[in-house]
Amino acid sequence: MSGRSAADRRTATALRRVAAGYARHRDQAGGTWRAYVSVAGPDGTPREAVAEEPDTPVEAYSVNKVAVAVAVLDLVDRGQVALDRRIEVTRDVVVPGSDGIFALDGAWPSTVTLGHALANLLTVSDDTAVRLCGLVCPADLVNRILRDKGRPETQVRPAADPHRFHLGTTTARGTHDLLRGLATGALLSAESTGYLFGLLRSPVAFTDGIRREMSSAQRSRVATKAGWFVDARHEAGIVFADDGAPVVTYALFAAGQAGADDFGATHPAVRARSRMGSGLLAAVDQLTTGPGGRVPPPPVP
Numbered sequence: 650m651s652g653r654s655a656a657d658r659r660t661a662t663a664l665r666r667v668a669a670g671y672a673r674h675r676d677q678a679g680g681t682w683r684a685y686v687s688v689a690g691p692d693g694t695p696r697e698a699v700a701e702e703p704d705t706p707v708e709a710y711s712v713n714k715v716a717v718a719v720a721v722l723d724l725v726d727r728g729q730v731a732l733d734r735r736i737e738v739t740r741d742v743v744v745p746g747s748d749g750i751f752a753l754d755g756a757w758p759s760t761v762t763l764g765h766a767l768a769n770l771l772t773v774s775d776d777t778a779v780r781l782c783g784l785v786c787p788a789d790l791v792n793r794i795l796r797d798k799g800r801p802e803t804q805v806r807p808a809a810d811p812h813r814f815h816l817g818t819t820t821a822r823g824t825h826d827l828l829r830g831l832a833t834g835a836l837l838s839a840e841s842t843g844y845l846f847g848l849l850r851s852p853v854a855f856t857d858g859i860r861r862e863m864s865s866a867q868r869s870r871v872a873t874k875a876g877w878f879v880d881a882r883h884e885a886g887i888v889f890a891d892d893g894a895p896v897v898t899y900a901l902f903a904a905g906q907a908g909a910d911d912f913g914a915t916h917p918a919v920r921a922r923s924r925m926g927s928g929l930l931a932a933v934d935q936l937t938t939g940p941g942g943r944v945p946p947p948p949v950p
Contacts, residue, residue: 656691656936663688663932667698667897670928675701678921680880680906683707685821686899687829688932695829695898703822706802707902710876711748711774712824712883713816715849716803718767719831720791721782722841723798725763730785732764732844742780749775771848771874774855780813788814798836800827816876824885824900828872832887832895846872849886857914858884859899861923867930880909882918888929896933901925 667686675682685703687695709716724730740757750769766782769775786794788807791814795803802823806815819827830836831845848854849872852865858875860868873886881904888897903918914920 659936660688660690660696663936664696664698666928667932670925671699674921674924675903678903678906678917680918681904683821683902684900685825686897686901687825689894689896689936691936693894698897699899701821703825703900704802704820706818706820707883707904708878708881709803709816709819709824709902710878710881710883711776711816712874712876712885712900712902713803713805713819714770714774714779714876715824715845715874715885716795716800716819716827717779717782717786717791717805717816718771718845718848719798719827719836720794721763721767721786722837722845723794724786726838726841730763732762732767734763734785735760736763736766736781736784738777738781742777742784744776744780747776749773749777751775751777751781767844768848771845772851772853774875779816783812783814787811798830800830803827821900821902825898828885828887828898828900829895832898846887849874850889855884858919858922859886859888859926859929861914862927863930870930870933871926877912880904880906882906882916882922884922888933890933890936896936897929899925899929 667688683702683705684699686699688698690696738757738759738761743751766778770778788805788811792804800823803819805817808814831842834842850869855873855875859873860871870889871886876883883902885900887895890896906917908916
């Protein structure tokens, strides 16, 4: 029996396990889900495991912070801005009572670097960091860059001030494809790609969902970004093999579950994702990855 046919069978088993785990935990959580999940085959090509209303537009909330970071890093790649550029943090820029660091430190006015803003944007999901990125890359430019990169379904929503925007909409398939494009090096330079995934895979990135029931070493293999508002609890990311190959890519948008005032790990949709996480790791660990992009893990602190 050929090695290729054995590898294909392992991929088929992984696809079934991922799909079954998703369905089981989705049903336990209830509510409405829009999702797209793939497992890379032996040649590295993603194969569909879950497709539940994958092309239905959804309010992305903080999941679209990844798209904002892609637009900003595109400007970095083109030499138009640099990560060490200083940005002014004024009282009117800070989002009061929001998630993140800037609303807590009370040290305004001050300045930070663009890199500092991006790090807060993608790890602790700082809302003020969105406004700081907007000072460098306004809404219309964010959207144009995303369209030029083949992601017209993933767009921010402009506000009256061109440097401010709401995080806008996406689809499960669109977010999945954005992440795959990043992992295969199709959207940004190798340096910017490594920088972005280093943030999403860092120990301080979101740990209540997919990464909750994992060791530190296992968490470092998962790049993830969550988004939440009102009754929505979203998460999207990639599970990497030990060699850095992107194997499982997931985009999970959930809303309408009980507990809309619970933004912790006990929310039904967040709990469901934490239970899905071990299944995604198991699917990765049984596969032999083929050719394709490799993203090294972030440095161990």
